[in-house]
Amino acid sequence: MSKHLTEWLSSYADNELRGSQLQHVEAHLAECDTCQAELESLEGLSDLLQQVPTPEFTPPERFAAQVSLRLPHQKTATPGKKILEIGWWMIPVGLLVIWIFMNTSFLVEDVLSTANRLGLLANISDWMMFGPPSAADWSSMLGQFGVLSGNSLDLAAYTEVFTRTTLPQISLQVSIALLYLSWIAVWWTRHQRQQHGQLIEG
Amino acid sequence: MECFTVATGTAISETELIKRSKNGERNAFSELVCIHAQGVTNVIYRMCGDVHIAEDAAQETFVQAWLHLASYRPQTSLRNWLYRIAVNAATDMLRKEKRILPNALEDLQLSDPQPGPEAVFSQEERTALIQKAVVSLPDACRAVLVLREYEGLSYHEIADALDIPLGTVMSRLNYARKLLREKLAQKLFLQVEAEHV
Numbered sequence: 001m002s003k004h005l006t007e008w009l010s011s012y013a014d015n016e017l018r019g020s021q022l023q024h025v026e027a028h029l030a031e032c033d034t035c036q037a038e039l040e041s042l043e044g045l046s047d048l049l050q051q052v053p054t055p056e057f058t059p060p061e062r063f064a065a066q067v068s069l070r071l072p073h074q075k076t077a078t079p080g081k082k083i084l085e086i087g088w089w090m091i092p093v094g095l096l097v098i099w100i101f102m103n104t105s106f107l108v109e110d111v112l113s114t115a116n117r118l119g120l121l122a123n124i125s126d127w128m129m130f131g132p133p134s135a136a137d138w139s140s141m142l143g144q145f146g147v148l149s150g151n152s153l154d155l156a157a158y159t160e161v162f163t164r165t166t167l168p169q170i171s172l173q174v175s176i177a178l179l180y181l182s183w184i185a186v187w188w189t190r191h192q193r194q195q196h197g198q199l200i201e202g
Numbered sequence: 203m204e205c206f207t208v209a210t211g212t213a214i215s216e217t218e219l220i221k222r223s224k225n226g227e228r229n230a231f232s233e234l235v236c237i238h239a240q241g242v243t244n245v246i247y248r249m250c251g252d253v254h255i256a257e258d259a260a261q262e263t264f265v266q267a268w269l270h271l272a273s274y275r276p277q278t279s280l281r282n283w284l285y286r287i288a289v290n291a292a293t294d295m296l297r298k299e300k301r302i303l304p305n306a307l308e309d310l311q312l313s314d315p316q317p318g319p320e321a322v323f324s325q326e327e328r329t330a331l332i333q334k335a336v337v338s339l340p341d342a343c344r345a346v347l348v349l350r351e352y353e354g355l356s357y358h359e360i361a362d363a364l365d366i367p368l369g370t371v372m373s374r375l376n377y378a379r380k381l382l383r384e385k386l387a388q389k390l391f392l393q394v395e396a397e398h399v
Binding site: 007010011014016041042045046048049050051052053054055057058060061063064065066067068070071072 | 228231232233235236237239240243244247248253256257260261264265268269325328329332333336350351352356357372375376379382383386
């Protein structure tokens with residue numbers, strides 16, 4: 001005879017077995033007196049438990065009235081709160097849009113500048129070019145502050161390019177990253193609070 | 203107070219009542235309380251064995267449900283969700299009350315001091331003995347046993363209600379029944395699993 005299947009008998013008695021597992025247990029029960037007795041014992045226990053009657057509880061209507069008295073005011077979402085909630089979720093979306101727009105602008109600017117240097121945009125109007133007019137103003141401004149007063153022309157040129165293009169780019173990227181991280185930090189704090197509330201349920 | 207559907211003669215689906223309750227309609231929530239009051243109270247009563255504690259914990263269950271209704275997912279059964287809160291409320295209430303001790307079975311005074319096959323108990327004694335044996339089970343397996351035996355939930359429903367795996371439901375139920383039979387065997391001469399199995 002195969003090994004006793006006592007661990008499956010509860011599930012069998014509860015009609016929770018299906019397919020091959022059910023057939024296996026049924027076949028075993030047909031030839032195993034020990035498991036048959038065990039099954040009868042389980043069924044006897046179930047009958048015994050049903051002997052405990054359900055007492056008279058407070059009628060549902062009265063019970064519901066008692067519960068109603070204990071109910072605090074529920075926080076309902078007002079239109080203003082809903083708008084705030086939508087605005088809250090729009091923050092990361094907006095930051096992402098700004099980031100994409102900014103990087104696209106920088107990329108287009110680089111492409112146009114390069115093309116201009118190569119003489120590919122000789123006929124294009126000046127207004128489409130980001131570099132030359134503002135570059136002159138920028139150089140003038142840096143000169144006033146003495147930034148370009150060193151001996152090295154290369155260093156002056158590098159400083160000019162760095163302060164005019166790279167530094168603003170880095171500043172913007174860092175600002176957007178900081179704003180995004182701050183949003184995540186606030187979201188995480190709110191999420192933790194909500195989870196704490198749900199602990200009461202489970 | 204009369205339940206809304208009874209008062210108006212209009213049957214409103216549970217889904218609609220949940221939706222209205224989420225919008226803060228207390229009457230709709232009271233209707234849900236009417237529907238589930240007996241089930242929730244019975245689960246807690248079977249867990250603790252005291253009607254007053256059961257009703258108090260059941261009220262607390264519905265208050266918590268009202269407060270956290272926003273976190274209820276409509277895809278799941280409201281009854282199972284309430285049962286989960288009820289089981290936790292019952293456990294908390296028992297801890298606070300400390301009126302029912304884990305070894306309550308030993309406190310029961312039986313008419314026959316040396317029980318055996320010939321022992322004759324009154325029906326009241328018998329049911330009290332069974333009830334106390336259930337109450338003395340560990341919390342986790344008692345909840346599974348109560349939901350199965352008294353509420354007739356399937357294993358899947360129990361797993362859903364208690365948020366535990368199906369295998370855990372089976373093992374806890376096996377353990378609960380094994381413990382119960384051991385506890386009741388001496389008193390009620392219940393046939394116990396053979397030693398050699």
